[in-house]
Amino acid sequence: MSVLSVADLHVDLGGRPVLRDVRMSVEVGQLVGLLGPNGAGKTTLLRCVLGLVRAKVGTISVGGTATVGYVPQRHEFTWDFPISVEQAVLSGRTGRIGLLRRPGVADWRAVGEALERVRLADLRRRPVGELSGGQRQRVLVARALALRPEVLLLDEPYAGLDMPTQELLGDLFATLARERAVLMATHDLAAAVHDCDRLILLNRTVIADGPPGELRDRRVWMETFEVGERSHLFTALGLSAESAAAGEPETVGA
Amino acid sequence: MSPADFVADLFNPDLAFLGKALLIAVMSATVCGVVGCYVVLRGMAFIGDAVAHAVFPGLAVAFVVSGNLVLGGTVAGVLTAVLVAVFAQQRRLKEDSVIGVFFVAAFALGIVVISRAPGYAGSLQQFLFGSITGIPDEDVYVVGGTGLVILLAILLLHKEFVAVSLDRESARAMGLAVFRLDLVLYVLVTLAVVISVRTIGNVLVLALLVTPAATARLLTDRLAVMMVLAPAIGGLGALVGLYVSWSWDLPVGGTIVLVLTAAFLAAWLAAPRHGLLARYVF
Numbered sequence A: 001m002s003v004l005s006v007a008d009l010h011v012d013l014g015g016r017p018v019l020r021d022v023r024m025s026v027e028v029g030q031l032v033g034l035l036g037p038n039g040a041g042k043t044t045l046l047r048c049v050l051g052l053v054r055a056k057v058g059t060i061s062v063g064g065t066a067t068v069g070y071v072p073q074r075h076e077f078t079w080d081f082p083i084s085v086e087q088a089v090l091s092g093r094t095g096r097i098g099l100l101r102r103p104g105v106a107d108w109r110a111v112g113e114a115l116e117r118v119r120l121a122d123l124r125r126r127p128v129g130e131l132s133g134g135q136r137q138r139v140l141v142a143r144a145l146a147l148r149p150e151v152l153l154l155d156e157p158y159a160g161l162d163m164p165t166q167e168l169l170g171d172l173f174a175t176l177a178r179e180r181a182v183l184m185a186t187h188d189l190a191a192a193v194h195d196c197d198r199l200i201l202l203n204r205t206v207i208a209d210g211p212p213g214e215l216r217d218r219r220v221w222m223e224t225f226e227v228g229e230r231s232h233l234f235t236a237l238g239l240s241a242e243s244a245a246a247g248e249p250e251t252v253g254a
Numbered sequence B: 001m002s003p004a005d006f007v008a009d010l011f012n013p014d015l016a017f018l019g020k021a022l023l024i025a026v027m028s029a030t031v032c033g034v035v036g037c038y039v040v041l042r043g044m045a046f047i048g049d050a051v052a053h054a055v056f057p058g059l060a061v062a063f064v065v066s067g068n069l070v071l072g073g074t075v076a077g078v079l080t081a082v083l084v085a086v087f088a089q090q091r092r093l094k095e096d097s098v099i100g101v102f103f104v105a106a107f108a109l110g111i112v113v114i115s116r117a118p119g120y121a122g123s124l125q126q127f128l129f130g131s132i133t134g135i136p137d138e139d140v141y142v143v144g145g146t147g148l149v150i151l152l153a154i155l156l157l158h159k160e161f162v163a164v165s166l167d168r169e170s171a172r173a174m175g176l177a178v179f180r181l182d183l184v185l186y187v188l189v190t191l192a193v194v195i196s197v198r199t200i201g202n203v204l205v206l207a208l209l210v211t212p213a214a215t216a217r218l219l220t221d222r223l224a225v226m227m228v229l230a231p232a233i234g235g236l237g238a239l240v241g242l243y244v245s246w247s248w249d250l251p252v253g254g255t256i257v258l259v260l261t262a263a264f265l266a267a268w269l270a271a272p273r274h275g276l277l278a279r280y281v282f
Helices: A042-049 A086-098 A105-117 A133-145 A165-177 A190-196 A220-224 A233-237 A241-247 B003-011 B013-041 B044-063 B067-087 B095-114 B120-129 B136-164 B166-174 B178-200 B205-219 B223-248 B253-268 B274-278
Strands: A002-013 A016-027 A031-035 A057-062 A068-071 A149-155 A181-186 A198-203 A205-210
Touching: A002 A042, A002 A181, A016 A042, A016 A205, A016 B166, A031 A165, A031 A190, A031 B120, A042 A057, A042 A181, A042 B274, A057 B067, A068 A133, A068 B166, A068 B274, A086 A105, A086 A133, A086 B136, A086 B166, A133 A149, A165 A181, A165 A190, A181 A190, A190 A233, A205 A220, A205 A233, A205 B223, A220 A233, A220 B067, A241 B044, A241 B253, B003 B013, B003 B223, B013 B044, B013 B136, B013 B178, B013 B205, B013 B223, B013 B253, B044 B067, B044 B120, B044 B205, B067 B095, B067 B178, B095 B120, B136 B178, B166 B178, B178 B205, B178 B253, B205 B223, B205 B274, B253 B274
Parallel strands: A031 A181, A031 A198, A068 A149, A149 A181
Antiparallel strands: A002 A016, A002 A057, A198 A205
């Protein structure tokens, strides 16, 4: 059952249409990759789900009393702030704790659990400024997990990280997706194909939606990313000209 | 002059103004130290400078009409902060340009207004560079009361201020009223400036906001420690500064700022782990 669904979504930013007729849904137990070029509207879609951008038309429904957790791009966070890992994670519960109240036992327990999930419990007292890129990404994930969300939104979690770190994070996201819905906007096609249960190709609207293994038609990738047939994107995806030619003879030599 | 002579002067009934000035300087520097932590951590120093200058026309108007200085300064400071926030929505201009336009305009307005007051040169100098004489008794209570209100507001809103400083977008997603929290912070900065202007002067007040907090930041990686250290450094700097200025007959605002600057340089040299000495000598 889908815990996040978007229907007929149209969004304008500064009078310019950014998203039109977007329909998609994400279910608990799925890690869904949101792929598209710069300006395709990936971040806008995430911000819309968070309620930070107003839709012109359309509905976004988050199932029942489900909470949405948000992991922004790493550069959005002030890493030179003199704060420890556990305090940074606790800050994710600020809205939940409420005005004029102090964090209680339940809040610290949620922080502890979140740190265990991302395996940062050992570094809980370390200043965030002393962490590596991968550790910082995990702090942001833990901060979102501190709300125990049913839906987790990740914005470019792999950006600027090396391969081993990406692999660790990919495993973490797959584990997290077992108990919740995870929607990840990313430019890292190879990682998305490898890690995700499903991919949504977005360019202003949803161009294709399905498991990575079923998105073998080169045309949907060309349409989404506005690239030609000889793009090295297909090498990254393992969609070489020959393998596509077998299924789509009419595109060859067009 | 020895510290003992200074203490004797403090309790000399003929020099009653000295005790009042010391009390006000130490209280306002302490409050500025706390507020300054946010100013330094959020990179708001320029906004702090703008608000500091922007309170001037309010003070000038209050002075000319013999009104309440704290009220006048606060109104002018908040008005400028709101104008900056509104005009910064215009995307062609960056916020620092808008601040640059408005704070100088506010300051210019203050100069024009105060020129209408009798004995203008003397009062202008008092406003710009501070003074320890002629402080009415009730100012001690106004400064103390306002300082307590500022500290109470920070105690209550600290976790929200931190969440917004860490990441505005996520703070918004959490449902925090980011714009309103910013406005409250500007008001707190304005109030801290207003209560400090009297002794330290309008031009120099920025140092009370920035220097103690920056010094504390050099000394620690923990926010809680920083927010205790900064007011301690500020308060102590005001005490030492006033003592030095009284002993050697130096202008009080300038002396306090120079004492604080010396503390900053000392921290930069000798801070544990990150100081110049720790990095290159040991």
